Each structure stands twice: as structure tokens, then as C-alpha cells.
Amino acid sequence: MGERGYRVVRNDAGQYSIWPDDQGVPVGWTDAGRSGTKDECLAHIDQVWTDLRPAGVRARLVG
Amino acid sequence: MSVDSDCIHRWFERQVGLRGHAVAVVCGTDRLTYRELDRRANRLAHRLRGLGVGPETPVAVCVRRSTHLVTALLATLKAGGCYLPLDPAHPAERLAAMIADAGATVLISDGTVELHVEHTVDPDVHDGPDTPPAVDGLAPDSLAYIMYTSGSTGRPKGVMVEHRNVIGLLTATRDLFEFGPNDVWTMFASAAFDVSVWEMWGALLHGGTLIVVPDRVKRSPEEFRDLLREHQVTVLNQTPSAFGQLVDLDTTGLNLRVVVFAGEELKFGSLRPWFDRHGDRTPLLVNMYGITETTVHSTFRVVTAADVDTAPGSMIGGALPGQSITLVDGEIHVGGSGVTRGYLGQPRLTAERYLPDPARPGMRVYRSGDTARAVGDDLRYTGRLDHQVKIRGHRIELGEVEAALRGHTGVKDAVVTAAPDPSGDRRLIAYWVGETAPDLRDHLKHTLPEYMVPAAFVRLDRFPLTPNGKVDRQALPDPDNARPDLAEPFTAPGTPLEQAIAAIWAEALWVDEIGLDDDFFDLGGQSLLATQVAATMRERLGVDASLRLLLDEPTIRLCAKALERRS
Numbered sequence: 099m100g101e102r103g104y105r106v107v108r109n110d111a112g113q114y115s116i117w118p119d120d121q122g123v124p125v126g127w128t129d130a131g132r133s134g135t136k137d138e139c140l141a142h143i144d145q146v147w148t149d150l151r152p153a154g155v156r157a158r159l160v161g
Numbered sequence: 162m163s164v165d166s167d168c169i170h171r172w173f174e175r176q177v178g179l180r181g182h183a184v185a186v187v188c189g190t191d192r193l194t195y196r197e198l199d200r201r202a203n204r205l206a207h208r209l210r211g212l213g214v215g216p217e218t219p220v221a222v223c224v225r226r227s228t229h230l231v232t233a234l235l236a237t238l239k240a241g242g243c244y245l246p247l248d249p250a251h252p253a254e255r256l257a258a259m260i261a262d263a264g265a266t267v268l269i270s271d272g273t274v275e276l277h278v279e280h281t282v283d284p285d286v287h288d289g290p291d292t293p294p295a296v297d298g299l300a301p302d303s304l305a306y307i308m309y310t311s312g313s314t315g316r317p318k319g320v321m322v323e324h325r326n327v328i329g330l331l332t333a334t335r336d337l338f339e340f341g342p343n344d345v346w347t348m349f350a351s352a353a354f355d356v357s358v359w360e361m362w363g364a365l366l367h368g369g370t371l372i373v374v375p376d377r378v379k380r381s382p383e384e385f386r387d388l389l390r391e392h393q394v395t396v397l398n399q400t401p402s403a404f405g406q407l408v409d410l411d412t413t414g415l416n417l418r419v420v421v422f423a424g425e426e427l428k429f430g431s432l433r434p435w436f437d438r439h440g441d442r443t444p445l446l447v448n449m450y451g452i453t454e455t456t457v458h459s460t461f462r463v464v465t466a467a468d469v470d471t472a473p474g475s476m477i478g479g480a481l482p483g484q485s486i487t488l489v490d491g492e493i494h495v496g497g498s499g500v501t502r503g504y505l506g507q508p509r510l511t512a513e514r515y516l517p518d519p520a521r522p523g524m525r526v527y528r529s530g531d532t533a534r535a536v537g538d539d540l541r542y543t544g545r546l547d548h549q550v551k552i553r554g555h556r557i558e559l560g561e562v563e564a565a566l567r568g569h570t571g572v573k574d575a576v577v578t579a580a581p582d583p584s585g586d587r588r589l590i591a592y593w594v595g596e597t598a599p600d601l602r603d604h605l606k607h608t609l610p611e612y613m614v615p616a617a618f619v620r621l622d623r624f625p626l627t628p629n630g631k632v633d634r635q636a637l638p639d640p641d642n643a644r645p646d647l648a649e650p651f652t653a654p655g656t657p658l659e660q661a662i663a664a665i666w667a668e669a670l671w672v673d674e675i676g677l678d679d680d681f682f683d684l685g686g687q688s689l690l691a692t693q694v695a696a697t698m699r700e701r702l703g704v705d706a707s708l709r710l711l712l713d714e715p716t717i718r719l720c721a722k723a724l725e726r727r728s
Contacts, residue, residue: 143508143512147511
């Protein structure tokens with residue numbers, strides 16, 4: 099039984115999620131350049147998503 | 162309009178401008194007008210600003226139920242921070258773990274629990290400016306609170322909720338139920354349980370009055386009924402189990418307009434006696450479904466008298482305005498204004514549960530783990546996909562209780578199940594493999610809140626396994642109701658009063674025989690059960706029993722003695 103494939107996606111707020119890779123990229127999200135099993139995708143997100151604050155919140159605090 | 166005009170505390174401040182002299186919050190004999198509450202919160206907010214609190218800063222709040230609790234939560238928002246509510250009744254060890262996980266360095270405390278944090282502030286501040294502090298960088302997507310829920314890996318997880326999530330909920334429900342300044346709400350839920358968010362801000366952002374229910378009153382259905390009468394409460398939020406105790410009483414003289422059920426499955430049949438007395442128009446009874454991750458409530462369903470006979474199950478209706486519910490392979494996905502930011506410090510878990518929303522570009526839905534079936538426009542709640550259970554409205558991951566059991570040196574492995582008891586309530590049963598561990602219950606009481614401590618403990622030589630080698634939960638034996646190993650040797654009850662008490666306790670605790678010196682709370686008793694047992698003792702024995710009696714005199718010998726002294 100083949101495991102379902104996923105891709106890592108990201109929205110404008112810099113939030114990450116996963117999406118079945120046979121269903122394209124959902125509207126309003128971009129391909130974050132990583133696909134694989136669910137576990138691989140989530141492990142990748144665990145590495146790269148280091149700040150869970152949405153981009154707008156972050157920008158206001160820096161600015 | 163400034164960018165923070167749609168933050169929770171700004172809505173509150175607009176009510177201060179409109180009705181400064183109206184009563185905002187009451188607890189016992191203590192009461193504050195909108196202006197008084199505002200000034201107190203402003204002074205405390207300046208103090209918090211001085212300690213570095215601003216947008217995205219967590220502030221732990223450990224204050225017993227009082228007007229000060231409301232002041233503390235409001236002040237945290239006014240300082241721009243987000244509150245981390247801690248229930249003083251929970252074990253200090255657990256509270257300290259949450260403070261550490263959230264990285265909070267500021268604590269507002271009334272001294273009820275000793276906790277060590279860099280800065281501790283009393284909620285009652287008498288000096289400093291009583292106008293709101295200036296805060297830059299705050300907007301509706303700033304964090305408002307972090308609410309911890311049970312976590313399956315053994316560690317509670319913090320849900321991050323933004324101002325806009327709460328404003329969305331209150332905007333959607335205001336028009337549906339015409340909430341306004343004439344409403345009187347109770348704050349029945351613990352501040353560490355998110356129904357309190359709805360109760361507190363539902364009252365204060367619409368100009369109403371909030372009655373904080375004291376702990377003592379929470380435990381007594383009669384006293385709670387009296388409180389509803391005295392304050393002419395109009396909006397009541399209850400778990401179905403708590404409301405069930407009210408239904409059994411004389412409920413004349415109330416002024417309820419809306420009753421909202423949340424927190425656990427509503428059995429429509431249980432409302433029959435209520436409808437027989439009060440009909441289904443005033444008050445309106447509303448069942449709501451929601452989760453902390455989607456900000457308290459996501460759906461609503463008005464319950465009618467006809468439903469008692471015709472509803473095919475626990476009906477939860479459809480989405481509140483501004484929210485959406487979709488079923489994906491039977492699982493509830495919630496979208497819209499209530500979807501929160503995610504789990505604090507847990508990107509992996511957040512990405513797994515918060516998925517792209519196919520209907521709203523760039524937005525997310527929350528995958529709930531709850532299942533439902535569509536029945537016309539209505540939804541019927543059907544259960545969970547995982548090992549999360551609800552007991553008396555409390556959300557419990559069985560995995561967290563199992564991890565706590567494994568934390569005892571004598572326990573090699575543990576499995577916890579939730580099984581219905583004869584009264585239809587559910588109770589937790591712990592199965593464990595290991596050496597004898599007579600202090601197992603005490604061990605758990607130090608790490609878990611009371612509602613997560615199992616009612617029964619069963620030691621096994623090994624767990625039954627499925628062909629795949631997993632624990633076969635279906636094959637676990639029922640607890641045999643035998644008296645557990647206790648430090649006290651067994652002494653049979655002697656006098657007729659002792660025997661009568663023993664019979665009532667045995668029935669409630671599901672234990673075959675109870676020794677004269679066995680502690681009620683070592684046999685699986687907890688405060689709700691104690692309240693029910695006290696009521697049964699009053700009814701059957703005609704004695705003056707109360708929750709207080711069981712807390713003070715927790716054995717049959719002591720209890721009987723105290724009752725004999727009184728008569």
C-alpha cells in the first residue's frame with residue numbers, strides 16, 4: 099500500500115501547513131518546495147517554522 | 162480608528178464611556194461598576210507595562226474566583242499582553258510547567274498558590290495612573306490569551322488565541338441572541354477553561370453584568386439556583402451535567418432568557434422535566450459545539466420540546482455566522498473567524514491540525530478530531546477519532562493520564578479508558594502493569610487536576626494485545642468493584658447509621674464494601690460525586706449532609722460521628 103504524498107505549503111502570513119500533492123496548491127498558498135510522506139513534510143515544517151507569529155504581528159513589533 | 166480599536170479591551174472601554182456607573186462585575190458582596198473596574202485594571206496595566214509587558218508577552222494569572230480575577234485578565238490585555246489563566250485548584254507542579262512552557266516571567270497572583278516567577282504582582286493596585294497605558298504594535302491579530310488543554314503525549318498544550326477570534330464570536334452571537342446591557346451573565350467556568358472567555362467578555366463587551374460564582378456556590382446546586390434568583394441572571398452557560406443538577410430542583414422565580422450548553426454531549430431527553438415546567442421559549446435553550454482551538458463555540462442549535470422525542474441524537478446544528486463547518490470523511494473541520502493561531506511552540510502539531518481552507522484563500526481550517534453526520538441542515542455529533550474523552554465537560558487526553566501513571570516508579574506501563582458507570586456518567590479507569598503502588602492515586606493528585614485522576618485502578622500482569630501487538634482496549638477487564646489496597650485495614654461499619662452511609666457510598670463509588678476508616682476520596686470520590694452523595698444522604702437518611710461534611714469528615718466513622726453530634 100503506497101503512502102499518500104503531501105506537499106508543504108505556506109500562506110502570506112508565513113504560516114505552514116500540508117496539502118495532498120495530487121490536489122495542486124490551494125488558493126492563497128504557495129509551494130514551500132518540499133514534498134514527501136506526511137511525516138516527512140511535518141518534520142520539515144518543525145525545522146523551518148521557527149516563529150509561529152503571523153508576519154503582520156512580527157512586522158509591527160520590529161517596525 | 163486606531164489599529165487596536167477592535168481589540169477586546171477597547172470594546173470594554175467603549176462600554177465604560179457609555180455606562181460608567183452600571184454594575185460590571187459582582188462576586189459575593191464585592192461589586193464594581195464599569196468605571197471602577199476600568200480604573201483598577203488601568204492601574205494594574207501600568208504596573209505590568211513597567212515590568213516589560215507588551216504585545217505577545219504572556220502574563221500568568223493565578224487568582225481565585227473574585228472581582229480581582231476579572232481585573233487581572235482585563236489589565237493584561239490593556240497592557241498589550243496575553244493572559245495565561247491558571248486554576249488555583251490545580252496542582253502547583255502542573256501550573257509551574259505551564260508557566261515554563263509559555264515562558265512567562267510575570268505572574269499576577271493573590272497568593273493562593275506559591276509559584277516562582279521572576280516578577281509577581283498583586284491584582285489589587287492602589288497607586289499609579291488610572292487611565293489606560295499607551296501600547297504600540299497591538300492589533301486584532303495580537304495574542305489575547307493562551308489556554309492549555311490536555312495533551313496526548315503527557316504534556317498539556319497551549320492554544321494561542323487572538324483578539325479577533327473573540328471579537329468574531331461575540332459579534333456573531335450578539336445579533337442572534339440580542340445580547341445587551343440588560344443581560345446578567347454568570348461566570349461559572351474556571352478562567353482556565355475557555356467557556357469563561359465567552360461568559361466574561363460576553364457580559365462586559367455588551368455592557369451587561371457579570372456575576373462571578375464563588376467556588377462554594379459552584380459546588381452546591383441549591384446555592385447556585387439561589388444565586389440565579391437573587392441576581393436575576395438572564396444568560397446561563399452550563400455543561401449538560403451541571404445543568405442536570407439544576408433541573409432536579411425547584412426552578413421557579415428565575416429570569417433566564419438564554420441557556421447555552423457546551424463542553425460535552427447533550428442528551429436531549431434529559432431536558433424533558435425542564436421543558437414540562439418551563440416550555441421551550443423562555444428561556445431559549447441552545448446547544449453549542451466548539452473547541453478551544455476554534456474559540457469556544459462554532460455551531461448552535463436551538464433545542465425545542467419536540468426534540469426530546471424526535472431528535473435522533475446529540476444535535477449541534479450549523480455554523481455560527483462568520484464560521485463554517487465542513488465534514489471531511491465524517492470529521493468536523495471548522496473554518497472562519499474562530500480559527501486560532503495554533504499551538505504554542507509546536508509548529509509540527511499546528512501544521513498537522515490547521516490545514517488550508519479550500520473556501521477561503523490563504524486562511525486555515527482546524528481539523529477537530531470530532532465526527533458528525535449531516536441530518537438535513539443539522540449535524541449530529543457522533544464522537545471522537547482519537548483517545549480524547551469528555552468527563553463532566555473537561556477535555557481529557559487519555560494519553561496524558563497514561564503518561565502521568567508511567568511517571569510513578571512502580572508502574573511499568575499503563576492504559577486508561579473511559580467507561581460509563583451505572584448512572585450513565587463516564588469515569589476513568591486506569592489499567593497498569595508493575596509492582597504494587599499503594600500511593601498511585603496520591604502520586605496522580607500531585608500532577609493532575611482532580612477530574613483527570615482515575616476513579617478505579619486495576620493492576621494486571623500484562624495487557625491483552627490485538628493480533629497487531631497493540632493493547633486491545635476492548636479486551637480489558639471491567640473493574641471488579643473490589644475495595645482497593647489501602648493503607649487502612651478493613652473494619653466493617655457497625656451502627657445502623659454507619660451501615661446506611663456505607664450503602665450509599667458503595668453505590669456511588671461503585672465499590673462492593675467500604676471500611677469504616679476508608680477515605681471517600683481514596684476510593685475514587687471527587688467533589689461532584691461528593692455533592693451527589695450528600696444529596697442522597699439528605700434524601701434517604703434525613704440527615705444534614707453537605708459537601709463540606711464529606712470534605713471535613715471523609716470516612717464513614719467520622720461522618721457518622723459528626724451527624725450524631727448534630728442531631
